[in-house]
Amino acid sequence: MSAQVEAHPATSRELPAPPPLPARLEAALRPSSAWNRTSVALALLVGLLIALALGAQAALDWRRGSERALEVGAPGGLYSVLLMNGQIYYGTLLEVKPGYVKLGDVYYVQAYTQPNGQQGNRVVSRRKNDWHGPDWQALPTDKIVMMEAVGAASPLARLIQQDKAATPAP
Numbered sequence: 001m002s003a004q005v006e007a008h009p010a011t012s013r014e015l016p017a018p019p020p021l022p023a024r025l026e027a028a029l030r031p032s033s034a035w036n037r038t039s040v041a042l043a044l045l046v047g048l049l050i051a052l053a054l055g056a057q058a059a060l061d062w063r064r065g066s067e068r069a070l071e072v073g074a075p076g077g078l079y080s081v082l083l084m085n086g087q088i089y090y091g092t093l094l095e096v097k098p099g100y101v102k103l104g105d106v107y108y109v110q111a112y113t114q115p116n117g118q119q120g121n122r123v124v125s126r127r128k129n130d131w132h133g134p135d136w137q138a139l140p141t142d143k144i145v146m147m148e149a150v151g152a153a154s155p156l157a158r159l160i161q162q163d164k165a166a167t168p169a170p
Helices: 023-029 033-066 155-166
Strands: 078-083 088-096 100-113 119-125 136-140 144-149
Touching (some): 078 100, 088 136, 119 155
Antiparallel strands (some): 078 088, 100 119
16 A cells, blocks of 8 residues: 655645856866865865974973973072083072073182192182173073072182172172
């Protein structure tokens, strides 16, 4: 048994067919293999550029986040800074940023031989003894092994105070 559905005359109107497109427009809209290859190559190129840009941004964010911030005291105190190459600088802490530590009135210890042949050490001011007389020095945090506060009553602090007292004010 087959069921037949009768169409109701009020609801079964047929829509008119759309007018035909001009031949030129129809040809332009018809996909061709050359057009498909070009659009796919362009989409891949745009996707690759976006991926590279996102990768570069992620790398920069990771690098910024991985820079280690040193936890030290307030600026103004005397600190010793040990670098990876073994050099130690002593100076007044001016500022600490994620990428560097800035010291003022920088000193270092210099070994020398005394006239009697014995080895000795002296505290040397970078401002007075380096040819360019720097007022401050920035040390990259990735080269710093350790930072310590120098005690105000320590022999080093006394030597630095003596050196500053012996130097006329500029």
